[in-house]
Amino acid sequence: MNYKDIIATIKSVRNYKKEEISPQKLDQLKEYFTEGRRLDKDIQIEVLLKNKDEVYEQLKDIAGYNGLMLEAPHYLIFLSEEKDHFIENTGYAAQDIMFKAWELGVGSCWITFKDGEEIKGKLNINSDKKLTALISLGFDDNKNKVVYDTMYEHNPSKTDVKIVEDNVSERIGLRDFVFMNKWGEIADPDELTNMGLLEALVSAKRAPSTMNRQPWRFIVDSGTIVLALRSDSYTDEYEEKIDAAEVMFYFETIVDTTLFDMHWNFGKPEKDYEVPDDYRIVGYCIS
Numbered sequence: 659m660n661y662k663d664i665i666a667t668i669k670s671v672r673n674y675k676k677e678e679i680s681p682q683k684l685d686q687l688k689e690y691f692t693e694g695r696r697l698d699k700d701i702q703i704e705v706l707l708k709n710k711d712e713v714y715e716q717l718k719d720i721a722g723y724n725g726l727m728l729e730a731p732h733y734l735i736f737l738s739e740e741k742d743h744f745i746e747n748t749g750y751a752a753q754d755i756m757f758k759a760w761e762l763g764v765g766s767c768w769i770t771f772k773d774g775e776e777i778k779g780k781l782n783i784n785s786d787k788k789l790t791a792l793i794s795l796g797f798d799d800n801k802n803k804v805v806y807d808t809m810y811e812h813n814p815s816k817t818d819v820k821i822v823e824d825n826v827s828e829r830i831g832l833r834d835f836v837f838m839n840k841w842g843e844i845a846d847p848d849e850l851t852n853m854g855l856l857e858a859l860v861s862a863k864r865a866p867s868t869m870n871r872q873p874w875r876f877i878v879d880s881g882t883i884v885l886a887l888r889s890d891s892y893t894d895e896y897e898e899k900i901d902a903a904e905v906m907f908y909f910e911t912i913v914d915t916t917l918f919d920m921h922w923n924f925g926k927p928e929k930d931y932e933v934p935d936d937y938r939i940v941g942y943c944i945s
Contacts, residue, residue, distance in 0.1 A: 661911040664757045665861050671765025674730045674796035678709070683762050684732070687755060695754040695911075697747045697903065697922060704787060705755070706735040707795075716780045721771045721792060728769055730794035735777075737787035743924050745896060748790035749903030756793065765798040768900075791900075829863050829872065836876045841886075841932045845878060853878070858912035865905040868897040874905045877931050881945040883909075884927065886937040902940045910943075918945065 684707060691705050710731050718727040736752055738744045756766045771777055774789030783789070836845040836859055850856040859876060867873055873888035887902050906922050913920045926939035933939055 659757060659761055661757065661915055662861070664760050665864055665908060665912070668757065668760045669765075670767040670866070671794075671796070671798045672728060672767055673799040674728075674765070674794065675799050676731065677797055678731045679764055679796065683764065686762060687759060687764075690758045691751075691755050694751060694758070695907070697750045697906065698741075698743060701741050701744050701747045702739045702787070703748060703751055703790075704737040704785070706737070706783065708733050708735060708781070713781065717771075717777065717792075720773070720776060720780065721769055723770055728767060728794040730796040732795040733769075734766075734791070734793040734795055735781065735783070735789065736791035736793070737783070737785050738790045739786075740788050743899075744788065745790055745899040746903040746906070746924075749900040750907050752791045752793060753904055753907045759795060763797070764795060766796075767794045768792075769794055832859065832863065835863065835872070835874065836878065839877070839879050841875075841877060841934065841937075850878065854917045855883070855913075857916055858909050861912045862905050862909040865908040867901045867904065868893045871901075873898075873901055875937060876909075877933075879929070879931070882927060882929075882942055883945070884931055884942045885909075885922075885940055886931075886933050887940045888937050890936065906941065913943075920945065 688705075688707060696703075710729070710733075713733045714727060714729055719725045721727050734752070734755070736748050738748050759766050769792040771789075771792055777789050777792065778785065832847060833844045836850070837843050838845040838849070847856060850859060855878060862874070862876070863872075865874070869892055871888070871890075871892060873890075873893075875886045875888075877884040877886065885902070885906065887898060889898065893901070910920055910922065920943050922941045922943050924941050927942050931939070
C-alpha cells in the first residue's frame with residue numbers, strides 16, 4: 659500500500675452512492691484485515707461487514723450525532739476483547755483498513771455512538787467482545803466536493819472546499835506541534851530533515867481528530883519521539899484514545915516506509931519533558 663499517496667488524498671466520505679461494492683473488493687478488504695497493522699497483535703479484534711438493510715434502519719436513531727446516521731451501502735463493525743489500550747488498538751487497525759478501502763476506490767467515515775451494548779443488541783450481535791468502532795463504507799457521491807478535516811461525520815465545522823489538492827488547510831504549523839528535547843523548544847525543520855523525521859511529522863499533521871482539534875504534540879529527543887495529547891471538555895475518553903491512535907498510525911506508517919520499522923510504547927519515558935498540565939504523554943517510540 660502506498661501510504662504517502664493515501665495520506666495526501668484521503669478524506670472522510672459522508673454522502674454515498676447507492677451502488678454496492680463488488681464482492682471482489684469486499685473480499686479484498688476482509689482478507690486484508692486479517693494481515694493488517696495493529697498496535698498490539700495480542701488483542702483480538704473481530705470485524706463484521708454488514709449491508710445497509712442490516713444496519714441503517716436499526717441504528718438511525720441511536721448512532722451518529724443527534725441520531726443523524728450516515729446512510730451507506732455497507733458498514734464495518736469492530737469488536738475487540740477488553741484489554742489495556744484496546745480502544746487505541748481498534749482505532750489504529752480501523753484506520754489501516756480505511757486506508758485499504760481508499761486504495762480500492764472506496765470511501766469511509768467514522769460514525770459516533772454512545773452505547774456499544776445497545777448497538778450490539780439492535781444488530782443482533784452475540785459476542786463477549788466490546789463494540790469499539792462503527793464505520794460507513796461505500797462509493798463517494800461527491801456532490802458537494804468537500805474534504806473534511808474532522809474525524810467524525812457530525813462535525814464538518816472546518817472544511818476545505820478545494821477537494822483533495824489542499825487537504826491540510828487550517829492545520830497548525832510544524833513549529834507549533836513539534837518540540838525539540840523538551841516542551842516549548844521549537845524544532846528546526848532542517849534538523850528534523852537530517853534526522854529523517856520531517857516527512858513523517860508532516861504526514862502526522864494530516865491525521866484526523868475529533869472536532870479538528872489537532873490535540874497532538876511531539877517532542878523529538880535524539881532517538882526518542884514522545885507523543886502528548888491535549889485533554890479538554892470537548893472530548894470524552896473514547897475520542898481521546900481514538901485521536902491518539904490516528905496520529906500514531908499516520909506517523910508510524912511513514913517512518914516504516916522511509917526509515918525503519920518502529921513501534922509505539924504506551925506510557926511515558928522516565929525523563930521529565932516539562933509537559934503542561936492540560937497535556938499528557940500517551941506514548942513514545944525509540945529509534
